[in-house]
Amino acid sequence: MKTIRNLSLGLIVTLLLVIAAGCVTETPSNSNSSSPSPSVSPSPTATERSAVDVPVTLPVLDALLSDEAFRAKAKSQVALSDAEIAQLQKIAGEEVSKLRQANAEDQIGSAEESRQHAAEAIRGAVGEEKAKQLFALAQEYWVKGSDEPTADKSADTAKAAGPNAVPKDTRVVVNIPAYRMDVFREGELVKSYKIGIGYPEFPLPTGMRKAQSIIFNPTWTPPDEPWVAKMKNVSVGEKVEAGSKLNPLGPIKIPIGLPSLIHGGKSVAKLGTFASHGCVGLTTPQVQDFAKLLAQTSGTELSDVNIQANLKDKTQTKTVKLGHAVPVELRYETIVAEDGKLHIYKDVYDQNSNTEENLRAVLQANGVGMEDLTEAERTQVLSALNAMSVHPQNEPAAKSPATVPPPTSGASPSTNKTEKKAAVAKAKPLAKNQKEVVIEIAALKGKGYPVAVNLDTGAGKPPALLAKKV
Numbered sequence: 001m002k003t004i005r006n007l008s009l010g011l012i013v014t015l016l017l018v019i020a021a022g023c024v025t026e027t028p029s030n031s032n033s034s035s036p037s038p039s040v041s042p043s044p045t046a047t048e049r050s051a052v053d054v055p056v057t058l059p060v061l062d063a064l065l066s067d068e069a070f071r072a073k074a075k076s077q078v079a080l081s082d083a084e085i086a087q088l089q090k091i092a093g094e095e096v097s098k099l100r101q102a103n104a105e106d107q108i109g110s111a112e113e114s115r116q117h118a119a120e121a122i123r124g125a126v127g128e129e130k131a132k133q134l135f136a137l138a139q140e141y142w143v144k145g146s147d148e149p150t151a152d153k154s155a156d157t158a159k160a161a162g163p164n165a166v167p168k169d170t171r172v173v174v175n176i177p178a179y180r181m182d183v184f185r186e187g188e189l190v191k192s193y194k195i196g197i198g199y200p201e202f203p204l205p206t207g208m209r210k211a212q213s214i215i216f217n218p219t220w221t222p223p224d225e226p227w228v229a230k231m232k233n234v235s236v237g238e239k240v241e242a243g244s245k246l247n248p249l250g251p252i253k254i255p256i257g258l259p260s261l262i263h264g265g266k267s268v269a270k271l272g273t274f275a276s277h278g279c280v281g282l283t284t285p286q287v288q289d290f291a292k293l294l295a296q297t298s299g300t301e302l303s304d305v306n307i308q309a310n311l312k313d314k315t316q317t318k319t320v321k322l323g324h325a326v327p328v329e330l331r332y333e334t335i336v337a338e339d340g341k342l343h344i345y346k347d348v349y350d351q352n353s354n355t356e357e358n359l360r361a362v363l364q365a366n367g368v369g370m371e372d373l374t375e376a377e378r379t380q381v382l383s384a385l386n387a388m389s390v391h392p393q394n395e396p397a398a399k400s401p402a403t404v405p406p407p408t409s410g411a412s413p414s415t416n417k418t419e420k421k422a423a424v425a426k427a428k429p430l431a432k433n434q435k436e437v438v439i440e441i442a443a444l445k446g447k448g449y450p451v452a453v454n455l456d457t458g459a460g461k462p463p464a465l466l467a468k469k470v
Helices: 009-017 046-053 058-065 068-077 082-102 111-126 128-144 284-297 304-312 356-365 375-387 413-426
Strands: 171-175 180-185 188-194 207-216 252-255 261-263 274-276 318-331 335-338 341-345 436-440
Touching: 058 068, 058 082, 058 111, 058 128, 068 082, 068 128, 082 111, 111 128, 180 284, 188 284, 207 284, 207 304, 252 284, 261 284, 284 304, 284 318, 335 356, 341 375, 356 375, 375 436
Parallel strands: 171 318
Antiparallel strands: 171 180, 180 188, 207 252, 207 318, 252 261, 335 341, 341 436
């Protein structure tokens, strides 16, 4: 793979990851700290644990190694030789080419397999010890990024504490497995959007980022990669104008720090599923609406008339700098309490997040214990956790005596049996590729994360106003 020099990491990451409907950043964008993802499962080596803690796949490594600053640190801190770096670039670049040729959008793989495959390939190329150090360096970049600090500290805020935490400030919250993005203004949820997320091979990061600008009519410059040469009507280094069918970015993009964007151009069918390469995907009407709301939230003047004027000439790229940077919190929460209901989402990036331990943490954050649930509720919840987990067991976890707390005081054995039978009768078989199970929990009434407000599903119809929590 050819080395691409003198480009920022923000550009390289998305240029190398873009496939026909992918994301791409053409100008550097600032990024804040992001937290490494939780471990998938115990691994036999420290290298594999690092590979899981940071969602490093070979396409992500390909992007990192294409940054001159990262390569320099790999040489000084990991003691990688030029030959070893070239070998890693070759391995990672070939993986990107394979995904392009196979059309990764139609062949979605396992996130866990992608990470483990990367760990094995890197270990084989540079050995166990250097691989361990390389993943540590990748984690540093994933957390801190490589962009220079900015004077605007208005978005330098901490991640909301605790599971399902409700922000008390102004920020955008993206919950990846829920395919949902929320805009909060001074602690009040004002609007929600259904979104598309990054493919398992190109995962969305987690942690705190910031939005500082809105870019209208973004162009795309194809990178010098083997898969680009096979694309029709596209030439390496030749700018693809905004509005072109060959441009994957849509009419508007909002950089939120490497390697991600929030951008339009997606079809409605791509919402609520894998749809991008490390980005938050919206339809064109959605991204226009979000851009306007984001500007208002940051104290920036941007009316519908302004938006249409900026979009009118597709050959002119225009950038609107936000009056204040807006924090963007990227979360990975598969268990969410919402006003009397427990939402259990599919563990889309294989993070082993649908565990009883995480369930208890969510309940505890809302002042509820497992003993406060009826036996019927516990049976349903534990069964749903098992079904939505990375590796579902043949026997639901709810049948294990160790996981089910003793009956609440005053409950007779016959009552518990009746509740359990009712729960089994009420539970519906999971549909193929089901992404969410919703269970009513009486003890959670009036508690938890806000229900979606003014939800924009991208269908193009006026969204129904949903009741806000009192």
